[in-house]
Amino acid sequence: MARTAGSDGEKTDAALRDAALSLIARYGYEAVSMRRLAEEVGVQAAALYRYYATKEDLLYSLLTEHMQKLVAAWEAERPRNAEPPEQLAAFVEHHIGFHVARRHSTHVSNMELRSLAPEKLTQILKMRNAYEKELRQILRTGADAGLFIVEDAGLTAMAIIQMLTGVIVWFRPDERLSVEEVTSNYLNMTMRLVGAERGSEAAALRRAG
Amino acid sequence: MARTAGSDGEKTDAALRDAALSLIARYGYEAVSMRRLAEEVGVQAAALYRYYATKEDLLYSLLTEHMQKLVAAWEAERPRNAEPPEQLAAFVEHHIGFHVARRHSTHVSNMELRSLAPEKLTQILKMRNAYEKELRQILRTGADAGLFIVEDAGLTAMAIIQMLTGVIVWFRPDERLSVEEVTSNYLNMTMRLVGAERGSEAAALRRAG
Numbered sequence: 024m025a026r027t028a029g030s031d032g033e034k035t036d037a038a039l040r041d042a043a044l045s046l047i048a049r050y051g052y053e054a055v056s057m058r059r060l061a062e063e064v065g066v067q068a069a070a071l072y073r074y075y076a077t078k079e080d081l082l083y084s085l086l087t088e089h090m091q092k093l094v095a096a097w098e099a100e101r102p103r104n105a106e107p108p109e110q111l112a113a114f115v116e117h118h119i120g121f122h123v124a125r126r127h128s129t130h131v132s133n134m135e136l137r138s139l140a141p142e143k144l145t146q147i148l149k150m151r152n153a154y155e156k157e158l159r160q161i162l163r164t165g166a167d168a169g170l171f172i173v174e175d176a177g178l179t180a181m182a183i184i185q186m187l188t189g190v191i192v193w194f195r196p197d198e199r200l201s202v203e204e205v206t207s208n209y210l211n212m213t214m215r216l217v218g219a220e221r222g223s224e225a226a227a228l229r230r231a232g
Numbered sequence: 233m234a235r236t237a238g239s240d241g242e243k244t245d246a247a248l249r250d251a252a253l254s255l256i257a258r259y260g261y262e263a264v265s266m267r268r269l270a271e272e273v274g275v276q277a278a279a280l281y282r283y284y285a286t287k288e289d290l291l292y293s294l295l296t297e298h299m300q301k302l303v304a305a306w307e308a309e310r311p312r313n314a315e316p317p318e319q320l321a322a323f324v325e326h327h328i329g330f331h332v333a334r335r336h337s338t339h340v341s342n343m344e345l346r347s348l349a350p351e352k353l354t355q356i357l358k359m360r361n362a363y364e365k366e367l368r369q370i371l372r373t374g375a376d377a378g379l380f381i382v383e384d385a386g387l388t389a390m391a392i393i394q395m396l397t398g399v400i401v402w403f404r405p406d407e408r409l410s411v412e413e414v415t416s417n418y419l420n421m422t423m424r425l426v427g428a429e430r431g432s433e434a435a436a437l438r439r440a441g
Contacts, residue, residue, distance in 0.1 A: 049346060050260070051259070051260025051261070051262050051263055051343075052260070053259040053260050053262075053263035054260055054262035134260075137258060172424065174417050175409075175417055178409075178414065178417050178418070179421065181398065181401075181402055182395045182421055183395075185395055185397075185398030185401070186391045186392075186394055189391070189395070189398070192394070205387065208387050211383060212387075212391055212425050215381065215425050215426070216421050216424050218424055
């Protein structure tokens, strides 16, 4: 995508992307026109096309950035040379924390794959698959070491990811539980789901480390 | 909602509801007009208003029917006088089976709560809460009997429901696994998640019974 250089252009682009995530999460991609987006950001519709040639380019850019940031966050947070339970604990904490902080972006990424043309969809699905493979690898390594019970790494990875991402549907930070309490609870459930005995201990080790 | 009596009216209504679920699942509620729906079903737009006074009435009717059928299916399938592990196994089988058979309806029910006015939203959320309470009750009874490990019945119910409903996102009946294989796998994961030792046995008992 082309972006106008310089500070004002970057600010407009950031405002445009924020507005797009918010409006698409609320109304759906199909219902949000470039004109409506321009009104929301306070610029002429023609100006938007300096940033994105088409509305689908904008959507693709938003979904790509979501996946790139997700992968980068995991790369930064993943423990090195750690046993599978500690790696799985880190994955749970990373995955919940990342998505809870980006509710609109997560919602759009989960809902609007339907709105991408096939070749762009393929690119996003490749990125998703690479990310999910990280979890599958942890599960397989843990199962091979006799630490986890995993009948099917693909299904188990999908079950865990959907359970964890689902937190954004109901979680609100100012309600009954803090994100730390929710994460701790989901960590225990995840550890039991994969048959790990020592979920809490792995997490405690990680927090102490 | 008002429905035109007689066979033709009922057929039109059924076609209209099917088309609405399919189009809304594909494009989102906001993007699907009554005119577009009428074109899809092959009637005049004015005719649709004999069935539903507004588009939101149609959406509300679809979401209400989804929840009513979900609750009715569980009422029909739930085992009576059964131990919590057997009840939980029945819930897993019911929940996956129901949603896999109704992908469009499930997708619309999960996505388009955002499109309901507050009082209609409250009605749907009440029905959802009553359904989820069934699972919470199974979890609490199992925990009280020392059969399950459940730190927080609310969180555990949400985690299980989102994990199970998530099957519709990736499951296709003609691919690697049958719905029975997927269900059996998810049953094992659910049983471990709640700390039940005998998930497979409970399911086997149920199938034999």
